[in-house]
Amino acid sequence: MTHHNLPMPCTEDAIRALRVGDTVTLQDTLFGIRDATQIHMFDRGRRTRFDLRGHAVIHTAPNVRKVPPAGTNQAGYEPVCIGTTTSDRMERFTRPLMEREGVRIIIGKGGLREGSSEAFRELGGVYLAIIGGTAALETTWITAIEDVDMDDLHPESLWRFGIRDFGPLLVGMDAHGGSLFRDVQADVASRRAAALAKLGVS
Numbered sequence: 001m002t003h004h005n006l007p008m009p010c011t012e013d014a015i016r017a018l019r020v021g022d023t024v025t026l027q028d029t030l031f032g033i034r035d036a037t038q039i040h041m042f043d044r045g046r047r048t049r050f051d052l053r054g055h056a057v058i059h060t061a062p063n064v065r066k067v068p069p070a071g072t073n074q075a076g077y078e079p080v081c082i083g084t085t086t087s088d089r090m091e092r093f094t095r096p097l098m099e100r101e102g103v104r105i106i107i108g109k110g111g112l113r114e115g116s117s118e119a120f121r122e123l124g125g126v127y128l129a130i131i132g133g134t135a136a137l138e139t140t141w142i143t144a145i146e147d148v149d150m151d152d153l154h155p156e157s158l159w160r161f162g163i164r165d166f167g168p169l170l171v172g173m174d175a176h177g178g179s180l181f182r183d184v185q186a187d188v189a190s191r192r193a194a195a196l197a198k199l200g201v202s
Contacts, residue, residue: 003168009054012124015104018171020178024128025167026105030142032060032159034085037150038093042100048149048158053102056128059085059109061155064145072144072162079142082161083135086110087127095119111172111181121177129172129180141166 006014007027018024031052040046062082069076087108094116097103106112107128120126130138144162151157172180 008056010104011054012104015124015126016175018126018174019176020171020174020180022171022174023168024126024171025165025169026056026163027165028163029055029146030107030161030163030166031055031057032062032082032157032161033057034059034061034156035090036153036156037158038090038097040150040153042093042096046150048101050147050149050158050160051102052097054104055102056105056107057097057103058107059087059090060159061085062159064155075145075148075160077145077148079139079145079161081135082139082142084109084130084138087112091116094125095123098123098125107169111179114182117173117177117179117182120173120175124175126171126175127173128167128169130169138166 001021001023003023004018005025005027008029031050041048060082063080064077065080066076067073067078084107087106088110091113094106094112098119104125105128106125107130109130109132111129112127116127141163142161143164145159146162147160149158
């Protein structure tokens with residue numbers, strides 16, 4: 001297993017160098033996105049003024065505080081607690097995020113499904129996993145809320161965060177078809193079958 005330090009944005013070659021089980025620390029820029037953001041982008045035809053090509057997005061609707069624009073809070077917000085939400089319900093947006101917007105990395109909890117795995121393999125993307133309960137730690141990795149788009153959807157706006165040493169995060173799905181989540185599910189199914197067989201349950 002290898003650790004990778006990646007400045008954002010990154011190239012497809014950098015993404016294809018990652019393998020399930022590797023760890024990654026991100027630098028410079030991270031975009032926050034969630035259900036409503038993507039519904040408006042891909043179901044309702046809205047476009048963002050942000051250039052997401054080569055970037056990472058994190059599934060979040062952050063807890064922020066409105067402040068006068070100044071210093072590191074030029075967008076008029078400062079971070080309070082920026083955690084990560086479960087990714088599965090946003091499964092259908094992986095491919096359009098990559099094809100239309102050029103996103104390379106998705107960060108979230110719980111993994112994504114086979115459609116996302118295929119998109120990562122074809123287009124060169126990865127899923128980086130965060131465990132639950134780490135929002136306070138994640139917030140320390142964010143240096144500023146630099147900008148915000150679609151803020152009528154607050155808190156499910158599209159956020160641009162400045163970051164420093166965001167990680168380490170675990171590569172849960174890679175660009176080669178690997179999926180830690182698929183492997184865990186297969187292992188659980190095998191153990192379940194063995195336990196039921198031992199009990200004489202078919």
